[in-house]
Amino acid sequence: MIKLQNVNKVYRTKTIETTALSDINLNIDKGEFLSIMGPSGCGKSTLLNIIGLLDEPSGGEVNIGGNALPNYNTKAMAQFRNQQLGFIFQSFHLIPDLTVRDNVELPLLYRKVGGKDRKRMAEEALESVGLKNRVSHFPNQLSGGQKQRVAIARAIVGNPEIILADEPTGNLDSVMGNEVMDILLELNSKNDTTIVMVTHDENMAKKTHKLIRLYDGQQVA
Amino acid sequence: MISNYIKLAIRVLGRNKFFTAISLFGISFTLAILMLIVSVMETEVGQTPPLSEKDKMVIVPNLNLKRQFYDTIYAYDTTMYNGAQVIDTSFTLNESGQNNSNNEFAYWFLEKHLSNVPNAKKFTFFNSNNVYNSYVNNSKVEFKTVYSDHRFWDLFDFQFVEGFGFGESAVENEELVAVITTELADKYFGKVENVVGEILEMDRKNFKVIGVVEPAGIMLLAVDIIVPYTHDNIDAQRRNENGFGGYMGMFVGEKNSDVGLIKNDIEFINSNTEVPAVAQDNYDIIEFEPFSFHEAYAGQILDLDDEEESLKWMKWIMFSLMGFLIILPTLNLINLNVSRIMERSSEIGVRKAFGADRNTILFQFVVENIVQTFIGGLIGLVMAMLFIYIINDTKLMGDVILKLNYRFFFFSLIICLIFGLVSGLLPAYRMSKMHVVSALKQNKL
Known part of the structure; x- marks a missing residue:
């Protein structure tokens, strides 16, 4: 499903060259739940961004669903993200001026799904995370756990094959964190959705199928 | 999709009311002045009754009778011709008066x-x-x-x-x-x-x-x-x-x-x-001498000797004035829009992550800006109509009665659209180019 071969990422300025990732090799099968751990600044989010086609590697090969990254132009990558990927961010990244439903509809908007279908699909996704009664609320009217559940609804509304979660429980207390983790595990087991999750939490990582550890941009386990 | 953008534009305007009020005041006042100029132009040189055929019109305003006086200046000189001295005479005609x-x-x-x-x-x-x-x-x-x-x-x-x-x-x-x-x-x-x-x-x-x-x-x-x-x-x-x-x-x-x-x-x-x-x-x-209506009108306004020259100058003055009135507030609005959109960089990151490409982002922000400009335009229209009423009522422009007709509304609409496009395009273009990871890192949501 996801294959990374000798992936490097180097950030260059005029004076400094910083290696964020070095020779990462990774193979994630369909339906697998992988967690990535490591200290802050070790390259976890960079790796997730590369898998999510949000960033390009400096070297190596990224292959997602049989398509090698260099074959994509910017527009095609946007389309691929829209069709195949769902993102969950640590700080939720809900758009404050949109209602819960409008936020969840966002990926469908770029698929040019009609208004009625968008509404139905968004409400179904919100129902699956237990927030159907909050469709008309705005993000600032929700708790942290509820915001993250809305973010999960947004990630799954288009039935993507892969979900990329960047510390999804990082801003939540343990109860809410567990709730969010349970939703992700259910998604993975019920829908066979491939999930790649960056986390600092060992307990959360233990619940996933596979764990890799990064240290100074290198895969250490 | 456009209805979503319009809905969002209105919500964004409500987000920072003070900022919105300043921005809308600038837009509406600028557009009101531009609409007022359009009304003056439409009344004076537009195809409005009782002169609905100004573009087909020729005016012969004056008769000019002249006489040119010339002075003849004779020049005498001596020169040698076949060894003998002879007098060489020449003359020139000089304009001496009229x-x-x-x-x-x-x-x-x-x-x-x-x-x-x-x-x-x-x-x-x-x-x-x-x-x-x-x-x-x-x-x-x-x-x-x-x-x-x-x-x-x-x-x-x-x-x-x-x-x-x-x-x-x-x-x-x-x-x-x-x-x-x-x-x-x-x-x-x-x-x-x-x-x-x-x-x-x-x-x-x-x-x-x-x-x-x-x-x-x-x-x-x-x-x-x-x-x-x-x-x-x-x-x-x-x-x-x-x-x-x-x-x-x-x-x-x-x-x-x-x-x-x-x-x-x-x-x-x-x-x-x-x-x-x-x-x-x-x-x-x-x-x-015959003049087109516009030449005669410009001649009357600028009072230069040459009506064609007057028309050229008048066009320059009008275009410069309109340009000046559009460019300065546009630059200001671009500046305001850049800082306003910068606040939404994280939103741009999210939209890109979920599949929006550069053109979609560009389109969204231009639509939002046009919505904002049209709201300003509506306020500007009310202000312009009020100005026109005051000018007509107090006879501030003498016998000129400023008109409001469908062409006035049409030109006002065009001005709003141009203003909205020009002031929104550059900030939207800048933001659409923003790298998705950098945008997400702004974390302002």
Whole structure:
């Protein structure tokens, strides 16, 4: 499903060259739940961004669903993200001026799904995370756990094959964190959705199928 | 998708009310001023009644009679020719002075020379230089009077409230008939309806009102009353004189391109016209130059010697003024928009992560800006209408009555659209180029 071969990422300025990732090799099968751990600044989010086609590697090969990254132009990558990927961010990244439903509809908007279908699909996704009664609320009217559940609804509304979660429980207390983790595990087991999750939490990582550890941009386990 | 953007644009405006108020004030005030300029231009040079055919119009405002005096300067010199000294003589002609008289025309002159201009579909000769006073209920009423022929009503499409204009027989038979404006009807009779048939005294004559029209409301034709030219006593006395008087000629072609042909016709007629016999002692050159309406108008505003030059200058001044009025607030709005959109960089990151490409982001922000501009435009429109009402009510622009018509609204719409596009495009373009990871890192959601 996801294959990374000798992936490097180097950030260059005029004076400094910083290696964020070095020779990462990774193979994630369909339906697998992988967690990535490591200290802050070790390259976890960079790796997730590369898998999510949000960033390009400096070297190596990224292959997602049989398509090698260099074959994509910017527009095609946007389309691929829209069709195949769902993102969950640590700080939720809900758009404050949109209602819960409008936020969840966002990926469908770029698929040019009609208004009625968008509404139905968004409400179904919100129902699956237990927030159907909050469709008309705005993000600032929700708790942290509820915001993250809305973010999960947004990630799954288009039935993507892969979900990329960047510390999804990082801003939540343990109860809410567990709730969010349970939703992700259910998604993975019920829908066979491939999930790649960056986390600092060992307990959360233990619940996933596979764990890799990064240290100074290198895969250490 | 557009409805989503419009909904979002309105919500974004409500997010920071102070910022929105400042931004909308800038937009609406700018647009109100631009709309006001559009209204002035539309009233003065647009195709509005009673001059709906300005683009096809040629005006011959003045007769110019000249004589050029020359001094002959002889030069004597001695030179050697075949060994003998001889005197060599030469002379040069130098312009030493000029007799130059310039005025409007006597009616007879126009009728004699310019009543057969081949490419003119319609024409009229009229005199708008007369002001008479009358006293009604002990207060002075001023009449700006136009003397004209019956063809005046073909060329000027005045809006009649009641009655009609005078015909050829009324002019020839010197009937005491008049068409007055509603403004004069109100001043003189204290009413604007059922005025036809009433008698009005002017220049010690009693005229019967046969028509009431809406005021012309343009600078070029300040008029309260129009009567047959055969009542113009001064002009009557000028028959058989040198051609000067108080009349001008106005000609209209079938289409806009006829303006050039009519001008050529008139120039040709001019070249074959002799100085009137009674003036030949003093003058040997006769000139009557035709101008398009816009040249004549610019000449009147700028008062330069050359009307064509005046029109060029007027266009430059108007375009510069409009440009200046658009560019400065646009730059300001671009600046405001950049900081406003920067606050939403994280949103751009999210949208890109979920599949929005650069063009989609660009489109979204341009639509949002156009929505904002149109809200400002609506406020600006109300402000402009208020300004226009005040200007008309207080007669701030004299006899000019600023108009609000569908073209005014159309041009206002275009201005809003251009303003919205120009001020929104650059910030939107900058933000659409933002790298998705950098945008997400802003974390301002």
